[in-house]
Every structure is written in structure tokens, then in C-alpha cells.
Amino acid sequence: MATPKTSLRTPTARVRGLGAARKGTGHFIALRTLGVALAPLGLWFLWAVISHAGAPYAETAAFFAHPVNAGLMLAFVVAALWHFRLGFEETILDYVTHEGWKVAALIANTFFSVIVTLACVLAILKLAL
Amino acid sequence: MADATASTRRPERPLSPHLQIYRWSVTMFSSIFHRFTGIGLGVGTLAVAWWLIAAAVGPAAYADFAAAAGHWLGRLVLLGFTVAFLFHLLNGVRHLFWDSGLGFEKPTARFTGWLVVALTGILTVAVWIAAYATMGRL
Numbered sequence: 001m002a003t004p005k006t007s008l009r010t011p012t013a014r015v016r017g018l019g020a021a022r023k024g025t026g027h028f029i030a031l032r033t034l035g036v037a038l039a040p041l042g043l044w045f046l047w048a049v050i051s052h053a054g055a056p057y058a059e060t061a062a063f064f065a066h067p068v069n070a071g072l073m074l075a076f077v078v079a080a081l082w083h084f085r086l087g088f089e090e091t092i093l094d095y096v097t098h099e100g101w102k103v104a105a106l107i108a109n110t111f112f113s114v115i116v117t118l119a120c121v122l123a124i125l126k127l128a129l
Numbered sequence: 130m131a132d133a134t135a136s137t138r139r140p141e142r143p144l145s146p147h148l149q150i151y152r153w154s155v156t157m158f159s160s161i162f163h164r165f166t167g168i169g170l171g172v173g174t175l176a177v178a179w180w181l182i183a184a185a186v187g188p189a190a191y192a193d194f195a196a197a198a199g200h201w202l203g204r205l206v207l208l209g210f211t212v213a214f215l216f217h218l219l220n221g222v223r224h225l226f227w228d229s230g231l232g233f234e235k236p237t238a239r240f241t242g243w244l245v246v247a248l249t250g251i252l253t254v255a256v257w258i259a260a261y262a263t264m265g266r267l
Binding site for chain 1: 164167168170171174175177178181182184185187188191192195199214218221222224225228256259260261263264265266
């Protein structure tokens with residue numbers, strides 16, 4: 001690869017496509033907005049888990065059959081996994097320098113979040129409907 | 130271009146200090162632990178998924194989940210999740226203050242760091258007392 005001193009390409013041309021440019025602000029705002037939502041949702045989730053410690057099947061199923069509980073759980077699961085996808089993406093971009101591994105990790109990150117979100121959403125809907 | 134070839138030869142210089150060199154501080158710990166717990170909680174969503182799917186599938190699947198959660202190893206994992214959850218939540222609030230430009234002064238940042246650590250410990254104990262009380266084992 002030509003060094004900056006010997007290349008005729010402009011500095012912009014050399015860095016273009018090397019980083020997640022332009023979308024940083026949106027990423028930053030989305031991660032924080034989800035964080036703000038997750039503080040109360042997380043406390044509700046914590047309460048939901050504590051109050052069902054050792055609970056029999058019927059009790060847990062009945063809890064999620066209530067639309068308010070199902071709705072809050074849906075909001076928590078979607079927000080939590082979306083927040084995780086964005087946060088882990090940041091970590092991958094910070095530490096994985098090899099291009100191939102970076103792309104693979106970013107794709108795996110998205111797949112993981114989407115699959116777990118869908119599985120949780122389906123389970124909640126089945127309990128609620 | 131003799132100087133161009135000379136500049137490509139890297140002189141033997143000491144590397145910049147890293148984690149094992151710096152003296153640990155609470156601000157440094159909380160920064161690293163925030164990411165670490167974030168990743169841990171991401172993996173922990175699998176446990177949440179298991180709980181929900183088991184409840185959706187039926188009593189037999191739910192009994193399997195309950196057995197795993199009741200096992201000492203399951204309890205240990207859940208304890209880890211409790212610490213990670215509370216730390217990430219509390220330290221996340223700290224981050225939101227920083228994002229709005231507040232609390233950057235060194236004594237303030239150190240104080241809030243220790244505050245998050247202390248509250249994580251206290252609330253973890255409180256959560257587990259509440260959970261055992263729910264199970265009628267207290």
C-alpha cells in the first residue's frame with residue numbers, strides 16, 4: 001500500500017469506508033434513549049423476577065397472561081436486546097481490528113439479538129393471547 | 130527517498146503502559162466493569178428467553194427451568210446476573226449524568242464510582258433476601 005507521502009489520493013479517499021462514519025450520533029442517541037427506558041423497565045423486570053422466585057408454572061403463566069405485564073415484558077425484552085446490540089457493536093468496533101473477524105462479529109451480534117428478541121416476543125405473545 | 134525507508138524501520142521503544150502497569154482506581158474499574166457486565170447481561174438474555182419460552186411451552190418445560198434455577202450452580206449464575214444487572218443499571222445512570230456534562234470532577238467521579246459499588250452490594254443482598262422471602266424460605 002502506498003504511504004501517504006507517495007500517494008496521490010486525497011486523505012478523504014484513503015479513510016473513506018474504513019469506519020462507521022456518519023451514523024455515530026444516531027447510534028449514541030439510540031443507546032442512551034434505550035438506557036433511559038431500561039432504568040424503569042429494568043426495575044420492573046427485577047420485581048417481576050423476584051416476585052416469581054420459586055413460583056409454580058400456573059402463577060408465572062397467569063402473570064404474563066395479563067396484558068399490562070405482557071406489554072411491559074415486551075418493552076423490556078426489545079429495549080434490552082436492542083441496547084445490547086448497539087453496546088456490543090461499540091465494543092466490537094473498539095477491539096476487533098481484523099476486517100474479516102470484525103464483519104463476522106458484527107453480523108453474529110445482529111443475528112443473536114434478533115433471534116433472542118423474536119424468541120422472547122413469541123413466547124410472551126403465546127402467554128398473553 | 131532515503132529518509133522514507135528509514136522511517137519504515139521501527140526503533141526499539143518501550144510500549145505504552147497498559148492495564149497491568151497502572152495502579153487500579155475505582156473510575157478505571159467501573160469503566161471496564163460496565164462493558165464487562167453489559168456483555169454478561171447480553172448473554173444473560175438467554176436465561177430470560179429460557180424462562181419465557183419454558184412458561185410458554187408448558188408445565189414440564191417450566192419444571193426443567195425451575196430445576197436449573199434452583200440448582201446451586203444455577204443460583205450462582207443468577208447471583209452473578211444480579212450483580213451485573215444492578216451494577217450496569219446504577220453505573221448507566223452515572224454515565225447519563227456524564228453525557229449531560231455533570232460529575233466529571235475527579236473527587237465527584239471517584240465518589241459516585243464507590244457509591245455505585247456500594248449500592249450494587251447492598252441492593253444485591255436486598256434482592257436475594259426478597260427472593261428468598263417470596264419463596265417462603267426466610
